[in-house]
Amino acid sequence: MTASVLYDAPGPKARVRNRIYSVLGSLALIALLAFAVYRLDAKGQLDPKVWDIFNNAGVRTNIRDGVLTTLKVFAVAGALSLVLGLLLAVARLSEHRPVRWLATGFIELFRAVPLLITIYALWVLFLTYKTDLGVIGDYTAFWGLVIGLTVYNGSVQAEVFRAGINAVPKGQVEAAYALGMRKYQVMTMLLLPQAIRSMLPTMISQLVVTLKDTSLGYVITYTELLFATRTMANNIIVNGDNPFTAVTIVVGAIYIAMCLALSSLATWIERRGRRAKTGVAVAAAAEPAEAPGVLDASKGPLGPTTDRETQA
Amino acid sequence: MNVLLDHLADFREGFIGTVLLTLASGLLAMILGVVIAGFRVSPVPPLRMFGTAWVTLFRNTPLTLLFLIAWFVVPVIFVPGLSPWTKALLALGFYTSAFVCEAVRSGINTVPMGQAEAARSLGMTFSQTLRLIVLPQATRAVIAPLSSIFIALTKNSAIAGAFSVTELFGVQKLLSDKGFPIAWIFLWVALGYLVVTFSISGLFRLLERRLGVAR
Numbered sequence: 001m002t003a004s005v006l007y008d009a010p011g012p013k014a015r016v017r018n019r020i021y022s023v024l025g026s027l028a029l030i031a032l033l034a035f036a037v038y039r040l041d042a043k044g045q046l047d048p049k050v051w052d053i054f055n056n057a058g059v060r061t062n063i064r065d066g067v068l069t070t071l072k073v074f075a076v077a078g079a080l081s082l083v084l085g086l087l088l089a090v091a092r093l094s095e096h097r098p099v100r101w102l103a104t105g106f107i108e109l110f111r112a113v114p115l116l117i118t119i120y121a122l123w124v125l126f127l128t129y130k131t132d133l134g135v136i137g138d139y140t141a142f143w144g145l146v147i148g149l150t151v152y153n154g155s156v157q158a159e160v161f162r163a164g165i166n167a168v169p170k171g172q173v174e175a176a177y178a179l180g181m182r183k184y185q186v187m188t189m190l191l192l193p194q195a196i197r198s199m200l201p202t203m204i205s206q207l208v209v210t211l212k213d214t215s216l217g218y219v220i221t222y223t224e225l226l227f228a229t230r231t232m233a234n235n236i237i238v239n240g241d242n243p244f245t246a247v248t249i250v251v252g253a254i255y256i257a258m259c260l261a262l263s264s265l266a267t268w269i270e271r272r273g274r275r276a277k278t279g280v281a282v283a284a285a286a287e288p289a290e291a292p293g294v295l296d297a298s299k300g301p302l303g304p305t306t307d308r309e310t311q312a
Numbered sequence: 313m314n315v316l317l318d319h320l321a322d323f324r325e326g327f328i329g330t331v332l333l334t335l336a337s338g339l340l341a342m343i344l345g346v347v348i349a350g351f352r353v354s355p356v357p358p359l360r361m362f363g364t365a366w367v368t369l370f371r372n373t374p375l376t377l378l379f380l381i382a383w384f385v386v387p388v389i390f391v392p393g394l395s396p397w398t399k400a401l402l403a404l405g406f407y408t409s410a411f412v413c414e415a416v417r418s419g420i421n422t423v424p425m426g427q428a429e430a431a432r433s434l435g436m437t438f439s440q441t442l443r444l445i446v447l448p449q450a451t452r453a454v455i456a457p458l459s460s461i462f463i464a465l466t467k468n469s470a471i472a473g474a475f476s477v478t479e480l481f482g483v484q485k486l487l488s489d490k491g492f493p494i495a496w497i498f499l500w501v502a503l504g505y506l507v508v509t510f511s512i513s514g515l516f517r518l519l520e521r522r523l524g525v526a527r
Contacts, residue, residue: 114470215374
């Protein structure tokens with residue numbers, strides 16, 4: 001526990017003091033909450049009529065459809081980004097210099113450019129060449145979003161894979177070559193299985209980032225959860241006002257629930273991995289890498305911060 | 313190439329907008345993040361709970377949603393009449409503060425136990441231990457992750473452009489609306505972001521060298 005570093009086990013005096021602070025802290029937090037509720041009420045946002053909109057079947061269908069489109073984008077982009085990440089990681093470790101350079105350039109470029117910029121550029125590109133790209137034509141925004149998410153998260157996943165591969169002890173590779181294995185055999189039978197196993201928590205954490213970033217579809221007017229619900233709220237009027245606040249609270253809760261479910265899956269896998277004693281350490285399920293560089297392979301597979309971050 | 317030369321003023325304004333927004337929200341995130349990290353390691357349970365809730369909430373909420381909250385909920389319910397820039401600052405700062413908090417907390421973990429023990433045996437209080445002994449030493453361990461967080465913040469600030477704050481994404485949108493080839497715009501805007509992110513990582517590498525000690 002972090003806390004015990006900073007203070008002793010409290011004695012009788014400190015216990016009393018801590019209790020006073022606890023009460024004061026609680027009071028402050030309750031006051032904050034009460035103020036928020038008071039303001040919400042004063043603005044008529046807690047009026048039963050406002051919340052009654054969620055009893056409407058149409059509203060619920062809208063929210064459900066929004067969740068489904070979000071999950072659809074997430075599923076396609078998540079799967080594609082893992083595939084792309086695998087390919088890029090293998091290409092980056094290739095012995096052929098041009099392949100390595102190409103992969104490195106791709107990864108560095110798309111990791112460094114804001115995802116929104118990429119998505120928007122792709123969207124405009126797809127809109128412009130709509131007729132030539134027959135398949136994409138009707139789903140311009142969908143593919144703009146999916147491919148944008150794929151190239152960005154694929155680049156990050158590639159670094160995650162690479163960190164995992166680098167974490168496998170060198171001796172194993174030498175032993176495999178000594179046994180007469182070929183390069184692709186070493187990669188597919190020895191390196192990748194261990195890399196994936198050890199990096200699974202980090203990979204899932206990156207998928208959480210992917211899930212969160214699907215909401216960028218809002219900007220290119222793709223009807224994911226956020227856009228769908230806001231459009232809906234625009235058309236509903238309760239007491240002469242749009243129920244933006246209520247809808248935002250509900251949609252926010254849905255997002256947080258989805259992301260938390262994925263995050264806790266990552267933490268669970270990490271804890272399971274810790275129990276098993278197989279030699280290659282399992283990475284922490286910490287938020288990896290909206291942050292490029294955290295996974296800098298030169299600093300070891302986990303980067304400098306991730307080792308103790310899971311006490312949350 | 314022409315896109316850049318003909319609209320140098322737009323690009324410059326967008327670039328400055330991105331830099332300013334990043335700096336301001338980075339500062340806000342630092343202040344909030346350190347305070348919340350202090351909450352999370354404090355001996356007072358309600359504050360610890362508040363810190364945990366804060367981090368969980370902001371780490372699992374899409375930034376776009378936070379922007380919408382800053383735009384449509386905060387003005388109605390809390391503070392009316394904020395400028396778009398301030399609202400973007402709030403959304404980015406609050407979102408990033410959760411990540412700063414986690415970085416600071418794991419930095420605190422790297423400070424050797426004996427340091428805090430020695431501070432306590434000298435009779436320092438919790439806040440003295442934290443302020444005078446632990447946080448200054450944690451700084452070193454925090455620099456590398458902070459650099460990553462600020463780079464992410466720079467990239468995240470693009471979303472502000474979608475909400476009509478002047479910065480580089482806004483420039484991309486404006487010029488592509490005017491019908492210039494998107495590939496060129498993409499290249500120049502991307503270059504603008506690269507300049508900012510490279511400066512950040514360079515600056516932090518410098519800091520790291522300055523503050524680094526052998527342990």
